[in-house]
Amino acid sequence: MKIVKYGVIGGGAIAQRRHLPEAHDNPLSTVTAIADPVKQRVTELAEQYGAEAYTDYKKMLKEADVDAVVVAGPNKLHAPMTIEALKAGKHVLCEKPMATTRAEAKKMIAASKAARKHLMIGMNQRLMPPHVKAKQILDQGALGKVLTFETSFKHPGPDGWSVDGAKSWFFKKDAAAMGVTGDLGIHKADLMRFLLGEEITRVGGFIVTRDKKQPNGKPIPLDDNAFLTLQAASGAVGTMNISWTHYGGYEDNGTILYCENGVMRIGLDPEYGVIVNYGDGQEELHKVGEVATNEKQVASGIIDSFTDAIIHRRKPEIDGLEGYRAMNVIVTAVEAAKEGRIKKVSLA
Ligand SMILES: NC(=O)c1ccc[n+]([C@@H]2O[C@H](COP(=O)([O-])OP(=O)(O)OC[C@H]3O[C@@H](n4cnc5c(N)ncnc54)[C@H](O)[C@@H]3O)[C@@H](O)[C@H]2O)c1
Incomplete structure (x- = not known):
């Protein structure tokens, strides 16, 4: 893979201040899709980044041309969104806390192993x-x-x-x-x-x-x-x-x-x-x-690190187990x- 195409779920503060600009600025990655239920927010962001807008992340996972997904919605949705994205064959950078229960976090790690896709946690x-x-x-x-x-x-x-x-x-x-x-x-x-x-x-x-x-x-x-x-x-x-x-x-x-x-x-x-x-x-x-x-805001380095892990097929710097611990x-x-x-x- 030469360029990592990102789909970002959640177009809120962390996506706007870190993930979207950082994925856009890295020459080895690009933003191709953004999902957020707030239509005006997602439409404006998609226009700014030349990406496709979705109000339903499930539709984005099904239809959009993305290699990796950033999960940046509310905490309780981290586990279901991450597991669905992994099952859809995407690498996932999930925001912290990776989940809200131990059981969910363990399921996320298992889903990453089963899909043979990277899971990184945004503990920057x-x-x-x-x-x-x-x-x-x-x-x-x-x-x-x-x-x-x-x-x-x-x-x-x-x-x-x-x-x-x-x-x-x-x-x-x-x-x-x-x-x-x-x-x-x-x-x-x-x-x-x-x-x-x-x-x-x-x-x-x-x-x-x-x-x-x-x-x-x-x-x-x-x-x-x-x-x-x-x-x-x-x-x-x-x-x-x-x-x-x-x-x-x-x-x-x-x-x-x-x-x-x-x-x-x-x-x-x-x-x-x-x-x-x-x-x-x-x-x-x-x-x-x-x-x-x-x-x-200074660049967090998290997208750069994840992009590098995907391109070079190496273990993410802060993986699911780190997130769990x-x-x-x-x-x-x-x-x-x-x-x-x-x-x-x-x-x-
Ligand atoms: N790593 C860090 O330093 C850092 C900093 C801030 C926040 N975060 C994490 O990032 C996540 C998002 O926080 P934030 O600060 O951006 O919050 P925010 O309130 O600014 O934005 C959340 C966004 O998620 C959207 N959303 C809600 N339900 C959704 C759904 N079903 N599908 C898609 N999008 C949905 C909202 O419409 C909103 O745009 C949280 O888990 C938070 O803990 C991490």
């Missing part, structure tokens, strides 16, 4: 330049083992991001299943697994709804804040703070790793994406590309918070 945090740099530094070994960590991801909420604002699926339980946990928690569970190079094995904490309101003024039926404690297989322990009520006007997506021989700060300084302070007083300042924020940390955290205890994350 690990592709952001500061996180790539941090992983390289950790792997070089000078910092030694990670002892403890703090990671956070906070912004004012998806009502300021979604194309449908506060009326969107993000605030509906039957469409989203999870609140900030499924949105920002999944990203950070994946990032910590990636940086530590090992699994999170125990998790617990507070998962609460503090402030977010539905358009009718009632609290959203989903979580908007979580303070979690995690432990990795090596014994490293840390915290994850995620929030949709960070009304301070800037996005906080930072991580601090406290290691045997020093401390690494990631994504916390506007100029230096990674700062390392060694125990002997030495400081390393790394100027690397930025982490994308809701206000400032990150999701499982968060699903277990939700159960642990309900039960009021620390819970083991099953690797089965």
